[in-house]
Amino acid sequence: MTEDAPGRQGPPALSRTAPSRRAGAALMLGSGLSSQVGASVAALAFPVLGPLGVVAVRQWVAAVVLVGFGRPRVRAFTAAQWRPVLALAVVFATMNLALYTAIDRIGLGLAVTLEFLGPLTVALAGSRRRTDLACAVVAAGAVLVLIRPRPSTDYPGIGLALLAAVCWGCYILLNRTVGQRLPGLEGSAAAAAVSGLLYLPVGAVVLWLHPPTAAALLCALAAGVLSSAVPFLADLLALRRVPAHFFGIFMSVNPVYAALVGLLVLGQRPDPASWLAIGVIVAANTVAAGTAAPLSAGRGRTP
Secondary structure (H helix, E strand, O other), X not given: OOOOOOOOOOOOOOOOOHHHHXXXXXXXHHHHHHHHHHHHHHHHHHHHHHHHXXXXXXXXXXXXXXXXXXXXXXXXXXXXXXXXXXXXXXXXXXXXXXXXXXXXXXXXXXXXXXXXXXXXXXXXXXXXXXXXXXXXXXXXXHHHHHOOOOOOOOHHHHHHHHHHHHHHHHHHHXXXXXXXXXXXXXXXXXXXXXXXXXXXXXXXXXXXXXXXXHHXXXXXXXXXXXXXXHHHHHHHHHOOOOOOOHHHHHOOHHHHHHHHHHHHHHOOOOOHHHHHHXXXXXXXXXXXHHHOOOOOOOOOOOO
């Protein structure tokens, strides 16, 4: 994912001319596509490494990338700064594992769409605008269509995708706190590093018990690059060119990308009702984000 970090203190914005905004829009669309292609590539490694092994490799890649850019001065962190950082690290670790396990069980398109409810809920929570209330009702109806009982319904997979959604919402709220207490990317980088460390023993055991083939390891590494490194850099550049609140609108393409990539790469075919529900959820978020007042904080996700 995707994926602007709410606490990010990016470089000063460049002149937001029309060409600059177009470049920013292209970067955001490319970021979303890269993230979903990365998830589909990760799924190719599941038969060998399992979701846990793939997530471990992805977290290590994310830690290397973010620490390299954020350069956190962890020895100077106070207890008040460490608390949200550690909470964010646990969210990192849980969110990606829940999502990848859900992808393995219910497919990329459905898993990402349900996970997308996290930022949508945060965007709508506390709003008293009738437009947002209508968006929430419409999105809830679409979710009921997606999880309607069928012979093949995988409720544990749906539950894991919803857990990922909760984690994404918590990520947004925690990252705002981290951004207030730590400068630049230091908080996100430290959280990614801690999350990567949490996966060291587990990942080592998984890789020992399930020796990776060269192809599986390459897929896991590619997933880390495509779903963490590329989106992070693309979003960082995009934030210099477009207002941060535009991320809410452009993030809306992620469920569509996920369904299309799942179809083309993994052969996963949502039924017509599911396609319609995905479109409705995307539309609800687009309306909610497009009519909201600009926020100083973004709404996305880094690693």
